[in-house]
Amino acid sequence: xxxxxxxxxxxxxxxxxxxxxxxxxxxxxxxxxxxxxxxxxxxxxxxxxxxxxxxxxxxxxxxxxxxxxxxxxxxxxxxxxxxxxxxxxxxxxxxxxxxxxxxxxxxxxxxxxxxxxxxxxxxxxxxxxxxxxxxxxxxxxxxxxxxxxxxxxxxxxxxxxxxxxxxxxxxxxxxxxxxxxxxxxxxxxxxxxxxxxxxxxxxxxxxxxxxxxxxxxxxxxxxxxxxxxxxxxxxxxxxxxxxxxxxxxxxxxxxxxxxxxxxxxxxxxxxxxxxxxxxxxxxxxxxxxxxxxxxxxxxxxxxxxxxxxxxxxxxxxxxxxxxxxxxxxxxxxxxxxxxxxxxxxxxxxxxxxxxxxxxxxxx
Numbered sequence: 576x577x578x579x580x581x582x583x584x585x586x587x588x589x590x591x592x593x594x595x596x597x598x599x600x601x602x603x604x605x606x607x608x609x610x611x612x613x614x615x616x617x618x619x620x621x622x623x624x625x626x627x628x629x630x631x632x633x634x635x636x637x638x639x640x641x642x643x644x645x646x647x648x649x650x651x652x653x654x655x656x657x658x659x660x661x662x663x664x665x666x667x668x669x670x671x672x673x674x675x676x677x678x679x680x681x682x683x684x685x686x687x688x689x690x691x692x693x694x695x696x697x698x699x700x701x702x703x704x705x706x707x708x709x710x711x712x713x714x715x716x717x718x719x720x721x722x723x724x725x726x727x728x729x730x731x732x733x734x735x736x737x738x739x740x741x742x743x744x745x746x747x748x749x750x751x752x753x754x755x756x757x758x759x760x761x762x763x764x765x766x767x768x769x770x771x772x773x774x775x776x777x778x779x780x781x782x783x784x785x786x787x788x789x790x791x792x793x794x795x796x797x798x799x800x801x802x803x804x805x806x807x808x809x810x811x812x813x814x815x816x817x818x819x820x821x822x823x824x825x826x827x828x829x830x831x832x833x834x835x836x837x838x839x840x841x842x843x844x845x846x847x848x849x850x851x852x853x854x855x856x857x858x859x860x861x862x863x864x865x866x867x868x869x870x871x872x873x874x875x876x877x878x879x880x881x882x883x884x885x886x887x888x889x890x891x892x893x894x895x896x897x898x899x900x901x902x903x904x905x906x907x908x909x910x911x912x913x914x915x916x917x918x919x920x921x922x923x924x925x926x927x928x929x930x931x932x933x934x935x936x937x938x
Contacts, residue, residue, distance in 0.1 A: 597642020597898070600633060604897035605890065618779065619893045620715050621743045624736070627900020634901035646898035647732075648723070652860035654891030655720040658713075659867025660876070660884045661778070662801050674769060677933045678802045681773055681926060685711035686810060688925040689918065696914035701725050702734045703918065704814055709742045710922045713804050714776035718742060719895055720807060723860065724814050734915070736899050741919050746776035749923070750784045758788075766934045768792035772799025773930045776923075805868070808861045 608622035634643055668675075689707020690700060704725070709718040722735045753774060757767045767788055775781045778800055785796030867884075870876050876884070 594642040594645050597634070597639040597644070598646065599642070600630060600639050600901060601627075601643060601646040601894050601898040604630060604901065605894045608893055608897065609890075618743055618747070618777065619889075620739065620896050621747075623893045623897040624740055624743070624900045627897045628736075630901045639901070643898040643902050647895045647902070650891050651719055651895035652723050653863075654888050654895060655716070655723065656860045656863030657867055657884055657888030657891070658716060658720075658804065658807070659864040659869075660871045660881060660888065662804050662868050662871065664805075664868065664872040673937055674799060675802055677769075677930075677937060678773055678799060679806060681929050681933065682711045682803060682806050682810070684929055685922060685926045686813070689922040692918045692921045692925075696918050698914050698918060699734070700817075701731060702738075702915060704817070705734055705738045706915070706918050706922050708810055708814070709738055710776060710919065710926055711803070712807055712810055713778060713800070714742050714746050714780075715739050715896065716778075716804075716892060717807060717810070719892060720811060720860075721814050724811060724818060732899060732902060737915050738919070739896060739899070741916055742776055745919060745923055746780045749775045750780035753927075754784050754788050762934070764789050764792045765795060766938055768795025769799055769938060770930050770934055772796035773803070773933075774923075774927050775800075778804070808864055811861050 604626045605619075605623055607626055608619045611617070611622045612619035633639060686704075686707040689705075689710060690703035693700065693703030693706060705718050705721055708721045709715065711717070718735060718738045722731070725731050753771060754767065757770055762770070768785055768791060771785045771788070771792065772781055772795060775784055775796075778797075781796050781800040782793065786793030871881070
């Protein structure tokens with residue numbers, strides 16, 4: 576027994592020694608980002624991205640790689656699961672079925688639109704998933720959650736970082752522009768609150784824009800935004816299914832199944848059997864999100880622990896963004912072209928137009 580404990584302790588020290596440099600780098604960047612966010616009132620995610628990119632020279636080596644991978648992998652998944660403590664089912668249900676159905680429809684339309692616009696721009700489907708999810712649900716948090724389901728290749732990481740940078744900028748611009756647009760259209764406070772919550776990407780910007788209009792608009796905007804956050808598990812399930820389906824098709828193509836001609840013994844009008852597709856499996860961190868949401872809705876978590884868990888979630892997400900920024904080359908980002916920004920702009924415009932139409936018809 577003692578030998579087992581000694582061996583476990585030794586392996587733990589070795590693992591910590593491997594992870595230490597990358598963890599320390601990401602933690603230093605995340606801490607600086609949080610301090611700057613507190614001082615200047617800007618999103619910590621934006622500072623984490625910018626500072627992390629500046630430290631790419633320190634991350635471009637084997638020493639920091641394991642720790643940075645841990646920050647943008649397992650620790651990221653824990654942060655996403657803890658997002659469930661931001662949502663309470665009773666508050667969201669208080670809005671009634673019509674706004675919820677509208678939010679669900681807008682989310683599905685925007686998600687599909689992101690994939691469609693990416694295809695039109697000649698971009699990978701996986702970038703469309705990132706763009707559609709980030710715009711449809713909750714900005715950087717949704718992009719990080721979706722990225723946790725995608726392959727961890729260099730191209731995907733560049734797409735993720737681009738999405739994080741662009742969606743943060745777009746959300747900040749929407750926070751200023753959308754309330755002015757809705758006021759110019761003469762919309763009342765209830766419709767304005769719904770539209771702010773249904774269209775602005777990040778939770779913090781939704782609250783700032785909503786309460787800048789009025790208390791009623793702020794309350795409605797926050798609740799509508801939380802409805803969008805509640806749809807994150809459904810979006811992740813859709814992404815997991817699409818990824819499994821795509822992987823099955825790629826495997827079938829590599830094996831030549833799709834191009835195999837029918838044999839002489841087969842009936843001439845018998846269709847060739849389709850390759851079996853892997854069954855989608857919901858990742859464990861999505862179950863964690865659902866569990867945290869349930870605990871939060873039941874009200875059994877003490878308030879100090881609740882606040883600490885929400886802060887831990889935000890801190891882990893900022894840590895993951897810092898690690899992603901440090902792992903990504905600014906030169907490689909500059910080679911991605913304008914198609915990605917056009918995809919994000921088109922997806923955001925689709926969401927805004929559809930939300931205005933729903934508010935005019937149903938509210």
